[in-house]
Amino acid sequence: MLTLDYANALSTRVGAHGLDPASLAPGSESARHAAAITRDLRTTRGKDWERWRDLPFDPARSAHVRDVKKIVAERKPGCANLVVLGIGGSALGNIALQAALNPTTWNLLPENVRKGPRIFVVDNVDPANLRAVLDACRASDPDLKKTQFNVVSKSGETAETAAQFLTVRQLLIEALGEKGHAKGIVAITDPERGTMRSICDAQGYVTLPVPDGVGGRFSVLSPVGLFSAAMCGIDIDALLDGAAAMDKRCDEEDLSKNPAAILATVLVRLGQEKGKFNHVMMPYSNQLYLLADWFRQLWAESLGKRHNVRGEEVYTGFTPIKALGTTDQHSQVQLYREGPNDKAFVFVDVQDWGAQDLTIPEGLDAPPLRYLQGRTFGQLINAEKRATEFAFVESERPSVTVTFPRINAHSVGEFIALFEIATAYAGRILEIDAYDQPAVETGKVATFGLMGREGYEEWKQKVDAALAPTKHVI
Numbered sequence: 071m072l073t074l075d076y077a078n079a080l081s082t083r084v085g086a087h088g089l090d091p092a093s094l095a096p097g098s099e100s101a102r103h104a105a106a107i108t109r110d111l112r113t114t115r116g117k118d119w120e121r122w123r124d125l126p127f128d129p130a131r132s133a134h135v136r137d138v139k140k141i142v143a144e145r146k147p148g149c150a151n152l153v154v155l156g157i158g159g160s161a162l163g164n165i166a167l168q169a170a171l172n173p174t175t176w177n178l179l180p181e182n183v184r185k186g187p188r189i190f191v192v193d194n195v196d197p198a199n200l201r202a203v204l205d206a207c208r209a210s211d212p213d214l215k216k217t218q219f220n221v222v223s224k225s226g227e228t229a230e231t232a233a234q235f236l237t238v239r240q241l242l243i244e245a246l247g248e249k250g251h252a253k254g255i256v257a258i259t260d261p262e263r264g265t266m267r268s269i270c271d272a273q274g275y276v277t278l279p280v281p282d283g284v285g286g287r288f289s290v291l292s293p294v295g296l297f298s299a300a301m302c303g304i305d306i307d308a309l310l311d312g313a314a315a316m317d318k319r320c321d322e323e324d325l326s327k328n329p330a331a332i333l334a335t336v337l338v339r340l341g342q343e344k345g346k347f348n349h350v351m352m353p354y355s356n357q358l359y360l361l362a363d364w365f366r367q368l369w370a371e372s373l374g375k376r377h378n379v380r381g382e383e384v385y386t387g388f389t390p391i392k393a394l395g396t397t398d399q400h401s402q403v404q405l406y407r408e409g410p411n412d413k414a415f416v417f418v419d420v421q422d423w424g425a426q427d428l429t430i431p432e433g434l435d436a437p438p439l440r441y442l443q444g445r446t447f448g449q450l451i452n453a454e455k456r457a458t459e460f461a462f463v464e465s466e467r468p469s470v471t472v473t474f475p476r477i478n479a480h481s482v483g484e485f486i487a488l489f490e491i492a493t494a495y496a497g498r499i500l501e502i503d504a505y506d507q508p509a510v511e512t513g514k515v516a517t518f519g520l521m522g523r524e525g526y527e528e529w530k531q532k533v534d535a536a537l538a539p540t541k542h543v544i
């Protein structure tokens with residue numbers, strides 16, 4: 071079971087930079103507030119933008135798993151490359167699952183060792199990156215018969231994904247012909263509406279749904295994340311089991327027993343009361359590092375809001391930062407301990423490295439290195455995490471630790487549910503809408519204007535006026 075240790079966020083460990091334990095105790099304002107939110111979340115789960123809460127449970131779960139497995143059974147045999155086309159919430163979960171649950175060297179493994187195709191998640195419109203991915207696919211599969219393109223876009227209007235899609239569609243038509251090109255595409259989009267839906271219907275693409283009421287950053291446990299995961303051999307049933315188990319733990323009204331409520335309460339209060347407006351997630355595991363990227367979007371886009379639900383200006387939110395242990399001990403920890411005390415830390419560690427662990431050999435007679443010999447890398451990385459946690463307590467830097475018993479699909483599912491539900495609690499505590507992203511819109515429509523999209527001409531004029539050339543360029 072995933073655990074959350076928040077002792078280092080309390081004043082008993084980090085003095086004035088931590089929370090008074092009594093302020094979280096039964097009967098406290100925080101405990102009463104969290105219980106009220108738990109009751110409220112019971113009434114909103116499965117409705118409107120909280121339909122993501124239903125994803126690990128039937129009937130949504132069995133329908134999605136059945137449909138995903140059916141398409142995987144059709145498209146996986148003979149598939150050498152899987153290219154996921156999407157951005158933001160339509161890519162970060164896919165990247166995180168793949169990184170967490172398959173070896174870091176997955177794409178380099180021989181085909182007979184891998185449990186699925188090589189995977190590339192494009193997540194940008196950097197031409198050099200896309201060209202490199204397409205070149206790599208065509209080098210091993212010149213006629214693109216062994217490459218599947220998984221287009222993920224709820225709206226179909228996202229410029230980045232649309233540009234990626236138009237490019238691969240053309241390549242597939244050149245390779246497989248107008249009629250045959252659909253064999254290379256699996257689209258994940260809104261089941262009823264939107265530009266991508268119309269394209270899929272017209273072109274005859276196989277599709278899976280981005281379910282109604284599930285926003286991009288809450289979509290990883292829907293077909294958006296499940297399809298590429300299942301293609302690459304990840305146990306999606308165990309992933310959803312883990313999420314369901316965490317969801318049940320987070321239905322507890324007692325704050326001290328509810329991990330999502332504690333996590334949200336502690337991080338939000340450290341921000342609001344102790345000035346820790348930067349939240350650093352620091353996994354001590356390369357495999358778990360990209361979960362921090364997924365977390366960054368979830369925390370930033372959900373909680374960074376100008377207005378509260380009453381329309382008042384609040385400019386709320388926290389800046390999520392990712393760091394990697396032990397790597398960033400040699401890069402960031404100097405700042406983290408002696409720079410501004412404006413951060414709360416979320417360490418993520420692994421209790422048992424199991425068969426992944428590696429023993430450091432004995433045999434070299436070098437007394438200063440004797441302490442390492444015969445020990446394991448798992449022991450070393452965990453000791454370094456504990457040592458850093460101690461060093462942060464010494465500097466009065468508050469932290470919490472999320473511990474994976476082992477890295478597997480179940481515990482990754484628990485982790486995802488924990489942070490999604492914590493985000494729902496944090497949104498309620500901050501009294502903001504955690505499910506919109508109004509500030510993302512301006513950049514999107516300005517891009518449309520600059521790229522000549524009909525109906526958006528005024529945006530080009532606005533951009534050109536605001537960013538008119540000046541002499542301040544050297």
Ligand code: PA5
Pocket residue numbers: 157158159160222223224225226227228231285286287288371507
């Ligand atoms: O979380 C979000 O809502 C965004 O990151 C979207 O997922 C992203 O903009 C992609 O949108 P779409 O799936 O409509 O292409």
